[in-house]
Amino acid sequence: MTNFLHKLTMLDDEINHSTVHSQVEEIKQIDHQVAKGEPLIEAPAKLGLFPDQFEDILEEIGNNQKRKLTDINNLFNNFRQYLSLKYGVWSVPNLKTAHLIKNRLHIDTALEIMAGNAYWSKALENVGVQTISTDSLEWAKTSSTGAEPFHPVINLEATEAIKHYSDVDLIICSWSPNFGKNDIAAIDTWRKCSNAKHFIFIGEEDGATNSPEFWQNNWFKQTAALKAINDSFQSFDFIDERIFEIDNEF
Known part of the structure; x- marks a missing residue:
């Protein structure tokens, strides 16, 4: 992954197609913003080529470019992994969504x-x-x-943090592991020990994040506010990343 951007640029030059180039530029802009330690202004455009897009581009550039087009599409689809390995992030926030979380949830x-x-x-x-x-x-x-967090991080396990900082308006958890039951324990502690009005998780349903038990519970809110928030946070790759709010009265 260390040569990710170099490989991307090289293949982009060789393929020389506008659709491919626009995705490469999108990735470079995201990387630049993350490297600065700043959130994106808004959610990035969708990355990766759908099968029909792939075939249309291949028809234009010639079948002899199929290997290169396949390689660059694999890089598009592995961009999230690149971000995790280089910057230690799996989820890419944007300010539009953050504004909506603040204003629609009144926090x-x-x-x-x-x-x-x-x-x-x-x-x-x-x-x-x-x-x-x-x-x-x-x-x-x-x-x-x-070694270089985007925001100062206090060394506290999740349930202890919820108990210690019990008077916040919102608890947020992004990409909780899909093993163990830390997410379940956090929700239980929130209900017993916290005054927070809202608890949101960011992840993929029955996929890359959270425990199986988490997804089996019928405790997810469906509100107009949450819909507006999610409308601003469409996943940039094949992972169906969304924002979920837990009902405190379940």
């Missing part, structure tokens, strides 16, 4: 648990939400990407 303060490098905390702070970032930091012991 002034937030706690991010299992925050990793706290990229979502940075986005919320940028739109005026006073945010506390917490993480057990176990992952950072074996990953160099944990």
Whole structure:
């Protein structure tokens, strides 16, 4: 992954097609913003070529370019992995979504648990939400990407953080692991020990994030506010990343 952008640029030059080039430029812009430690202004455009797009482009550039087109499409589809390996982030926040979280949920303060490098905390702070970032930091012991968080991170396990910072308006958790039951424990602690009005998770239903038990529960809110938030946060790749709110009265 260290040569990701170099390979992308090289293949883009060789393929020389406007649709491919626009996606390469989108990736470079995202990478530039993440490298600066700043959230995106709005959600990025969809990356990766659908089968019909792939065939249409191949017809234009010639079948002899199929290997290169396949290679660059694989890079498009692995961009999230590149971001995780280089910057330690799996989810890419944007300020439009952060504004909507603040305004539609009516929050002034937030706690991010299992925050990793706290990229979502940075986005919320940028739109005026006073945010506390917490993480057990176990992952950072074996990953160099944990050395430079986007927002200061306090070393606290999720349930302890919820108990300690019980007076925030919002608890947010992005890409909770799809193993263990830390997400279940966090929700249970929130209900028993926190005054937070809202608890949102960012991830993929029955996929890359959260425990199986988490998705089996019927505790997800469906509100106009949440729909507006999700409309601003469309996933940029094949992972169906969305924002989920937990009902405190389940």
